[in-house]
Amino acid sequence: MTHMKLSRFFRSFQYAAQGIYAAIQKEQNIRFHLLAAVVVVLSGWLTGLSKTEWLIVILLIGGMLAFELVNTAMERVVDLASPELHPLAKQAKDMAAGAVLVFAVASAIIGLLIFIPKWF
Ligand SMILES: Nc1ncnc2c1ncn2[C@@H]1O[C@H](COP(=O)(O)OP(=O)(O)OP(=O)(O)O)[C@@H](O)[C@H]1O
Numbered sequence: 001m002t003h004m005k006l007s008r009f010f011r012s013f014q015y016a017a018q019g020i021y022a023a024i025q026k027e028q029n030i031r032f033h034l035l036a037a038v039v040v041v042l043s044g045w046l047t048g049l050s051k052t053e054w055l056i057v058i059l060l061i062g063g064m065l066a067f068e069l070v071n072t073a074m075e076r077v078v079d080l081a082s083p084e085l086h087p088l089a090k091q092a093k094d095m096a097a098g099a100v101l102v103f104a105v106a107s108a109i110i111g112l113l114i115f116i117p118k119w120f
Pocket residue numbers: 075078079082083084085086087089090091093094
């Protein structure tokens with residue numbers, strides 16, 4: 001990789017980090033998901049998970065945080081494109097929120113399926 005390409009790669013990385021930082025600062029939902037992630041990782045550590053179970057848990061935590069970031073980005077774009085109330089703006093925001101909810105429910109079910117047999 002040439003010097004130019006490498007610095008562009010690191011700049012993109014920096015922009016992504018800025019996006020994550022802004023989301024954490026401004027969105028309570030993201031902070032809640034981060035807290036939930038810490039609780040799940042600590043529980044997994046105390047409970048003792050297999051390698052495969054950790055892979056699933058990490059995938060679900062990463063997917064959840066990524067989904068929440070995409071949802072936040074969608075909200076920003078909708079607010080920018082449609083500051084006034086519009087039925088399509090509502091649909092876009094509500095569908096993105098629905099996507100987060102679907103993944104959260106699936107993650108919670110999978111999490112319970114992994115943890116509950118180990119606790120009882
Ligand atoms: N521009 C818009 N046009 C129509 N409906 C909207 C618009 N913006 C938000 N809504 C709807 O209003 C409800 C609340 O939206 P949301 O949770 O995004 O809060 P908000 O009004 O944008 O405030 P905040 O920025 O504090 O989250 C949702 O059903 C959402 O779809």
